[in-house]
Amino acid sequence: MTDKKIKMPDLSINFAGIKSPNPFWLASAPPTNSGYQIMKAFDAGWGGAVWKTLGVPVVNVSSRYGGVNYRDKRLVGFNNIELISDRPLADNLREIEEVKKRFPNHAVIASLMVQTRQEWHDIVRQSQDAGADGFELNFGCPHGMCERGMGSAVGQEPKVLQMIVEWVMEVATKPVIVKLTPNISDITEPAMAARRGGADAISLINTIQSIVGVDLDKFAPYPIVDGKGTNGGYCGPAVKPIALNMVKNCAQHPDVRLPISGIGGIENWRDAVEHILLGASSVQVCTAAMHFGFGIIREMTSGLEQYMVDKGFNTIYDFVGKALPNVLHWEDLNMKYKVTANIHEDKCIGCQLCYTACEDGAHQAIKLNAGTRVPEIIEENCVGCNLCSLVCPVEDCITMDRTDDGTEHLTWKQRTEAGTAPTEFNDERAGGRHHWVPEPAAALGKERHKTLPGKARILNGETEVPATA
Amino acid sequence: MAEYSTPTTEQEFQLNFAQLKPHMNRTEALYESSRCLFCFDAPCIKACPSGIDIPQFIRQINSGNDTGAARTIYEANYFGNACGKVCPTEVLCEGACVYNLQDVKPIEIGRLQSYATTKVIESGKKLFGPGAPNGKxxxxxxxxxxxxxxxxxxxxxxxxxxxxxxxxxxxxxxxxxxxxxxxxxxxxxxxxxxxxxxxxxxxxxxxxxxxxxxxxxxxxxxxxxxxxxxxxKTNDLGLPGEDKINCTGAVEFIAELRQHHHQVAVGQKVIVLGGGNTAMDAASESARLGAENVVLAYRRGKEEMGAYDFEYDLAKGVGVKGLFNVAPVEIMGNGYVAGVKFIRTETKEGKVSEIAGSEFVEPCDMVIKATGQAxxxxxxxxxxxxxxxxxxxxxxxxxxxxxxxxxxxxxxxxxxxxxxxxxxxxxxxxxxxxxxxxxxx
Structure with missing residues (x-):
């Protein structure tokens, strides 16, 4: 054996003073309900865990989760109507102590939700005495607790939020993270309130108010409790895009300037890297662990490590927020940039989804030719929207290729400033002014012979029917 | 030892003749229907002689409307379940599935079709009814x-x-x-x-x-x-000895088999004459009934057989041996079939001719003629x-x-x-x- 080793990247983080061997934390939720689960998770490789929210123990209902399935894929979205911990505080604190003893280098964060100043003081003191490495103030829960003036009811009121953070800071000796609710029009407002209150970091997003589905026979929303239901908190892969945008908003805002723990739809290393590239410096996972168990951490760390090796990143901080400079306002995008769809005939399998998508859902820039199933791009009609390449089921079959020469740069903002943007209803400068659009009546019956196959064609008299006899 | 032992009970028969396209359960149907791309102007529909709106019924299965799926199928083809199971889907709808061009397994259209139709048959749900009487x-x-x-x-x-x-x-x-x-x-x-x-x-x-x-x-x-x-009935070949015991037509043999299952006896060595799909069936069936040797004899070359490739593969898979470029001359035997006298043939410019002096006898105790129906x-x-x-x-x-x-x-x-x-x-x-x-x- 030689000493020649590939230098592996350092996954460890120091998040607002909370140290963790890797950036993957379990979010405050059912997987962190007990010391047993958290020890098991740390044993499996998780770097930290935010304990299921402590407070005055609740009583839960039976039937607590609902799922959104897409075709054969289970739990593309997930929601719950479970409340904070229903276990006595003393049991939780004793287990926090036990976990910290066994795993001194892992991050154990106590999620908290109480009402009065005194309660906040008491629970913060007791949690730090038990050995918690930090706190996460749950201002996000959008169901049940908010009806009692807690959770998202706080997160939606920046002034209240700030006041509670101030109460906490009066006694906290460990870093304080404020968990934000996405059920608000501008996420940066509570984020700034957290900062004003003195918080050390923010985490987002908590779950989104949701009804995941309605039982078509019982006429009640899922999950059903004795024939009735209530809104829940939505999470899982489906919420990632919303989370990413809110993480970006907080990371880009000049007045927030707090470390961000990214939460929302993370189930593999790729999702985690996306959160990090938009400004998160730790990530939290819940639904994926609830779906697949703690074992998913192995894929996540190995994928993150491989990505860092491939990119030459030594630490997480080498790429925290690395995509932020490329996220602009719409008005700052280059309007001279032009891509055009290109169908690679050798790869095309002839499903013609690109054709029907463009024809019905975009700009009628794809045509069919007799004798072949391979559609053809009408370049002059192609606006470069990507739709065809998005619906194409074959990898790299439709590529969007740059067709401008890359020398020009003009934004909407510049056009507005230069007075060359359309301003009147029938402005000559309208973007679609000289773009070909078929005559409305050309639509009628155009594809009935293809979209109404079999019996339907016969019934509609559009195929060979007995004419003679 | 033959690939299959002779079935002596209905249960053993069912094992030897297990369904090639077994019925799907709801989970399998959900997974399989999820794979359908919903092609525009779908090639599978065009490949179906009855023009079933296949992407439509697959989408209906996928969205939990199995009854609607059955309706879609039956509106185009009253033999919905039968066709799902017996159609040569490999060369029809499934053969046309665009997934083939990606080297991805085509959608199991036949089995999905049977899934939907069987469900409605089992429920007895009313989908159709007679029209108003027109007096004719x-x-x-x-x-x-x-x-x-x-x-x-x-x-x-x-x-x-x-x-x-x-x-x-x-x-x-x-x-x-x-x-x-x-x-x-x-x-x-x-x-x-x-x-x-x-x-x-x-x-x-x-x-x-x-x-x-x-x-x-x-x-x-x-x-x-x-x-x-x-x-x-099966065409007579006009050969000497064709009336010997255990020389039978494929259509008649299969009809017996379908009605009497394991009670149908098959020879130890069976020669099947013909190169079409029925010949493949008769050969496969003989093997599954426990015949030690099954020989498929065809007067032209392997490539010229009328049978679909997958049907020949199926026969080969159960141990059937091909004997090509041979024409039967006489069914040998004394009362019972004891063999077939063949003459070798060659194909030149599309024409088959016999090679003089190349006769030989292939012993057997059963002959099945799969040479077309009259x-x-x-x-x-x-x-x-x-x-x-x-x-x-x-x-x-x-x-x-x-x-x-x-x-x-x-x-x-x-x-x-x-x-x-x-x-x-x-x-x-x-x-x-x-x-x-x-x-x-």
Whole structure:
């Protein structure tokens, strides 16, 4: 054996003073309900865990989760109507102590939700005495607790939020993270309130108010409790895009300037890297662990490590927020940039989804030719929207290729400033002014012979029917 | 030791003849239907002789509307479950699936089709019913795929329909001719019972129409007569010794097998004569019945066989051996079959010629002739003015199925010369509409 080793990247983080061997934390939720689960998770490789929210123990209902399935894929979205911990505080604190003893280098964060100043003081003191490495103030829960003036009811009121953070800071000796609710029009407002209150970091997003589905026979929303239901908190892969945008908003805002723990739809290393590239410096996972168990951490760390090796990143901080400079306002995008769809005939399998998508859902820039199933791009009609390449089921079959020469740069903002943007209803400068659009009546019956196959064609008299006899 | 031991009980028979396309459960149907791309102007529809709106019914299964899926299927093809199971989907819908071009397994369309139709059959859910009576009636001769399909469509159009069937059960070759590992008797008959309950046509079993007098009675009693008579017995080869015991026709052998399962005995060494799909079936079936050796003898080369590649693969898979470029000269034996005398052949410029002096005897104790079915020309000659073509096929209008005797219409094997269940089902639908157009004048 030689000493020649590939230098592996350092996954460890120091998040607002909370140290963790890797950036993957379990979010405050059912997987962190007990010391047993958290020890098991740390044993499996998780770097930290935010304990299921402590407070005055609740009583839960039976039937607590609902799922959104897409075709054969289970739990593309997930929601719950479970409340904070229903276990006595003393049991939780004793287990926090036990976990910290066994795993001194892992991050154990106590999620908290109480009402009065005194309660906040008491629970913060007791949690730090038990050995918690930090706190996460749950201002996000959008169901049940908010009806009692807690959770998202706080997160939606920046002034209240700030006041509670101030109460906490009066006694906290460990870093304080404020968990934000996405059920608000501008996420940066509570984020700034957290900062004003003195918080050390923010985490987002908590779950989104949701009804995941309605039982078509019982006429009640899922999950059903004795024939009735209530809104829940939505999470899982489906919420990632919303989370990413809110993480970006907080990371880009000049007045927030707090470390961000990214939460929302993370189930593999790729999702985690996306959160990090938009400004998160730790990530939290819940639904994926609830779906697949703690074992998913192995894929996540190995994928993150491989990505860092491939990119030459030594630490997480080498790429925290690395995509932020490329996220602009719409008005700052280059309007001279032009891509055009290109169908690679050798790869095309002839499903013609690109054709029907463009024809019905975009700009009628794809045509069919007799004798072949391979559609053809009408370049002059192609606006470069990507739709065809998005619906194409074959990898790299439709590529969007740059067709401008890359020398020009003009934004909407510049056009507005230069007075060359359309301003009147029938402005000559309208973007679609000289773009070909078929005559409305050309639509009628155009594809009935293809979209109404079999019996339907016969019934509609559009195929060979007995004419003679 | 043969690949299969001789089945002695129904249970052993079922094991040897396990369904090639077993029914799907809801989970499998959900997973499989999820893979469908919902192609525009889908190639699978075009490849289906009955034009079933396949992406539509797959989407219906996927969204939990199994009943709607069954309706979509039956609207285009009354033999919905049968076709799902016995169609050569590998060369039809599934062969046309665009996934093939990506080296991805095509959607299992046949099995999905059977999933939806079986479900509705089992539930007995009412999907269709007879149309308002129009006061006219049609006699259907033959309760096979074309006859029953025509009966359904005619009932939907408001006709009284009487079906006359020579045998004791409906569905024709679906229950008497298809290999047992493709479909079971129970499910075949269940679909027939379902259709009859939906449409309410009358079927007269064990009622062959054989004579001019019987036809004349139908002609006077019914406004139109539909010929769904199919084909006849296996062609005689005209070879010496063809009448020996254990020399049988494939159609007759399979009909026995479908009705009597493991009670059908097969030889230790079986020679099957022919290179079509029925020959492949007979060979496979012999092997599954426990024959030690099964030889498939064909007078041309392997590549020239009429059978689909997948059918030959299926036969090879159960141990059948091919013997090519040999023509049978004589069935040998003393009362019982003891062998076949062959002469070797060669194909030159598409023509097969025998090689003089190359005779040899291949010993065996059973011969199955899968050399095509005879046309029912004797019967057809009883119908005044009805023309058949040079191959004995009924001459009829391509769009209406009307024969040269305007009161008679035809579909299925007797018209097309011998094709799949799906072809008969599709043709009969059109012909029923042809009858309707004719009688509505």
């Amino acid at each position: 009636s049609v006699a259907v001769i033959g309760a096979g795929p074309s006859g029953i399909s025509a009966a359904c469509e005619l009932r939907a159009l408001g006709y009284e329909v009487d079906v006359f069937e020579a045998k004791a059960q409906p569905s024709g070759l679906t229950v008497y001719g298809v290999a047992p590992y493709k479909i079971t008797n129970e499910e075949t008959l269940a679909e027939m019972a379902y259709l009859q309950a939906q449409f309410g046509y009358n079927v007269h079993f064990n009622s062959p129409i054989n004579s001019r007098e019987e036809l004349a009675e139908l002609e006077s009693k019914y406004d139109a007569i539909f010929l769904g008579i199919g084909l006849g 046309k029912q020309t004797n019967f057809l000659s009883l119908i005044p003015g009805l023309k058949v073509d040079g191959k004995g096929r009924i001459v009829a209008d391509a769009h209406t199925g009307q024969t040269t005797n305007p009161q008679y219409f035809a579909s299925g094997d007797a018209w097309n010369g011998g094709a799949e269940v799906v072809n008969a089902a599709a043709e009969a639908k059109l012909t029923a509409r042809g009858i309707h157009a004719y009688l509505s004048k």
